[in-house]
Amino acid sequence: MSFAQDAVEPGAKSTVLIDYFTYPSGVQKEVADAVRNNVLQTVIQSGRVIVIDVESDKVQANEILRRTQHDMSVDEDNNMERLSAIGVLGAEYVISGQITNLATSRKETKKSDGTVKVSYESKLMYTIKVIKVKDGTIVETKSYSEFATEDTENEAVASVAAKSGKVKKFIETQFKIEGTIIEVSKEEKGKAEEVYINIGSNNGIAKNARFKVYAVRKVAGKTINKEIGEIAVAAVEGEDVSCCKVKKGGGDLILKSMREGETLVIKSHVRTTILDKIDDL
Numbered sequence: 001m002s003f004a005q006d007a008v009e010p011g012a013k014s015t016v017l018i019d020y021f022t023y024p025s026g027v028q029k030e031v032a033d034a035v036r037n038n039v040l041q042t043v044i045q046s047g048r049v050i051v052i053d054v055e056s057d058k059v060q061a062n063e064i065l066r067r068t069q070h071d072m073s074v075d076e077d078n079n080m081e082r083l084s085a086i087g088v089l090g091a092e093y094v095i096s097g098q099i100t101n102l103a104t105s106r107k108e109t110k111k112s113d114g115t116v117k118v119s120y121e122s123k124l125m126y127t128i129k130v131i132k133v134k135d136g137t138i139v140e141t142k143s144y145s146e147f148a149t150e151d152t153e154n155e156a157v158a159s160v161a162a163k164s165g166k167v168k169k170f171i172e173t174q175f176k177i178e179g180t181i182i183e184v185s186k187e188e189k190g191k192a193e194e195v196y197i198n199i200g201s202n203n204g205i206a207k208n209a210r211f212k213v214y215a216v217r218k219v220a221g222k223t224i225n226k227e228i229g230e231i232a233v234a235a236v237e238g239e240d241v242s243c244c245k246v247k248k249g250g251g252d253l254i255l256k257s258m259r260e261g262e263t264l265v266i267k268s269h270v271r272t273t274i275l276d277k278i279d280d281l
Contacts, residue, residue, distance in 0.1 A: 013203075014092050014175055015050040017133075018043060021097035021126070031161050032099055035126055038165025039097060046168055047204015048175040052091055080136050087133045094131040100143075101125040102160075104153050121149045122156040128167055130174050142170050173270045177203050181213065181231075181264040184255055185243070191251030192258070195231060195244050197266055202239040209233045211266035213250060215257045225265060228253035 148159035186194035214225035229250015
């Protein structure tokens with residue numbers, strides 16, 4: 001027997017402007033552009049936000065955003081006058097970036113035949129910021145490091161720039177998805193085992209994406225969201241529907257709440273793994 005509810009519309013996507021990236025004088029503009037483009041493509045592919053590329057209309061960008069030179073102050077990205085101009089474009093947030101360091105070193109390795117192999121190692125360090133347009137608040141900042149080794153210095157720089165843009169988990173953490181459970185499609189022994197949610201490909205989710213489940217309740221006239229379980233996407237079945245497996249421990253509460261007609265809100269949940277912690281070092 002299945003239990004269904006009327007769906008509450010998922011939360012609207014935020015509109016985000018991907019700004020120019022700043023970089024020190026020793027870094028070529030082409031490298032900074034490559035890093036920015038990789039971040040831009042990752043944000044677009046995440047499906048979590050509506051993206052405005054600062055370069056999508058160069059005339060408008062030059063007039064409204066007053067594009068600055070590469071040596072501009074790193075504090076200018078949350079200048080209120082500039083953010084007001086960005087707000088005209090409909091952006092709620094700005095994602096800006098700063099390349100903090102790009103260094104290449106020459107390596108010599110002696111081979112067994114006595115010859116010496118020369119290679120070059122590049123290290124790229126950059127920082128991503130999410131800024132709220134309304135008040136200039138820096139919502140979050142995260143730094144990344146990338147390494148690459150190639151036969152020539154130019155190849156090493158190009159290779160390390162190509163590795164940038166690994167910001168998917170950062171974007172998923174900052175721009176969460178909210179929706180509802182619309183049906184319990186499978187139950188056993190008084191526990192929900194499988195449910196349908198009103199979130200799908202339009203929200204950029206994929207198999208194994210996780211959501212916390214909250215029962216919306218009224219207590220003393222106040223609305224309270226009580227966490228009662230966790231679900232994981234088993235299959236994305238449409239633009240606004242996905243099938244999910246109920247994770248261990250929450251099936252009884254989810255089924256009970258659905259039977260009682262409570263609204264079950266879901267919020268995307270990004271798990272931190274050992275590999276994620278290593279990447280943060």
